[in-house]
Amino acid sequence: MFEVARLAGVSHQTVSRVINNSPDVSDATRAKVEKAIAQLGYRRSNSARALASQRSRTVGLIACSIDYYGPISTLASIETGVRHHDMFLSVVIVPEEEFIRQGFDSAARSLNEQDVDALVFIAPTDATLLAALRMETVVPRVIITSTHGAITVEEAKALSGAKSPVVFLGMDQWTATHEVVQMLYDLGHRDTLYLNGPSNWRDATTRRLAWEHYCGKLGMATRALDVDSWEAKDAYRVVTTLLDEKRSAGEALPTAIVAANDNQAAAAMRALHEHGLRIPQDVSVVGFDDIPSADNLYPPLTTVHPRFRQVGVLATECLLALLGEAEAPKFDRTEHGTGLVTAELVRRDSVGLASR
Structure with missing residues (x-):
């Protein structure tokens, strides 16, 4: 210089x-x-800056699987936000098969060795939530997770004994699911089918619990099918089997199918088409995630649009606040100790009046 x-x-x-x-x-x-x-x-020289300021200007991020639209969109938004504030993002991806504490601890050690100023976790399961909280570190943490699971956020925090500052952030999936139930009820649907996601994912648990809660409040009959996966092929197999069984027994079909994500919804639509059923005249279909191709399915898919990028923006603002470089951001809502971002119901042609 x-x-x-x-x-x-x-x-x-x-x-x-x-x-x-x-x-x-x-x-x-x-x-x-x-x-x-x-x-x-x-x-x-970032090393020289770090020595002078006692800050590495580096944020560590541990993401558990980025095979799906939500996690990769959130990660990309965080990277953009961190870079905008003249900081670096060091990312470690933990594959789904390593969703155990050892996998997290190994990733955490590598980031601690980089002297990161703060940590962000994309923690979709109960196991990864606990691992993120139990990690030995003195730097602030932002944990992106869902409000419901086998344990609540409050219970997880109490079990962990975490000593450094922690902020929980997520999507308001509960309210969005309520809007789906209300929309179908208002259209006359009283007999519905729900496709569960993987039981170990907190997103899937939140959506299922909200679905069952509001169906019960409105007296809307529903049956859940355990897909236990986010993959289209598994949903296709489950829905095809059900349709074959209903046809063989001469039983009436549900008037609406709601899926835990858009991959499942697309698979359900394929199965319905192959059985000669019209969407939405015979069966309405609803998904979740609003993936980029959702509006180009046939017919265009009604789905929930989670604002994944806004989650990333707020995660960055939380980091800056924890580091004393900005004011704490305001959330749309705060429930179960988690700051929530609103998700939007997007109605398209796959939903209509109940056929019966």
Whole structure:
């Protein structure tokens, strides 16, 4: 930096201001400094900055599987937000088969060795939620998870004994599911089918519990099919079997099928088409996630649009607040100790009036 200052004929403080994009530098001076930087091939040393500031300007993120639309959208948003604030994001992906404490601990050790300033966890299961809380660290944590599971967020926090600051963040899936139930009820649907997601995922548990709760309040009959997977092929197999059984027995079909995600909903639509059933005239279909292809299915899929990118934005703002660099953000709602982002019901042509 001193060499750049000598070549440009300015103080090293002025060079620092240019490097940090301070507005308190004239255009002419900025041009001289940038020319000197280019001539000398100067680049900032993050190690030197860390020694001077006691901050690495690095955030560690542990994501448990990014095979699905939600986690990868959230991760991308966090990376953009962190980079916008002149920080770095160091990412460790824990495969689904390693959703155990050992896998988390190994990832956490590697990030601790980088002296990260804070940690973000995308924790979709009870096991990963507990592992994120039990991790030995003194840096602040932001944990992105769902409100319901085998244990509540409050119970998990009490069990963990976590000592460093922790913020919980997630999507308001409970309210969104209520809107789905109310929409179908208002359209005359009284006999419905629900496709469960994987039982170890907190998102699947939250959606299922909300579905059963509001169906019960409205007196809407429902039956749950255990797909126990987010994959389309598994939902297709389960729905095809049910349709074959109903046809063989001469039994009436439910007037609506609600799936725990859009992959399952697309599979249900395929099975209905193959059995000569019309959507929505015979059976309405609803999904969850609003994946990019949802509006191009036949017919376009009614689904819930979770604002995954907004979750990433709020996660970044929570990090900055925990590090004392910003005010704490405001959430749409706070329930079960978790700051929530609103999800939007998007109605398309796959839903109509009940056929019977």
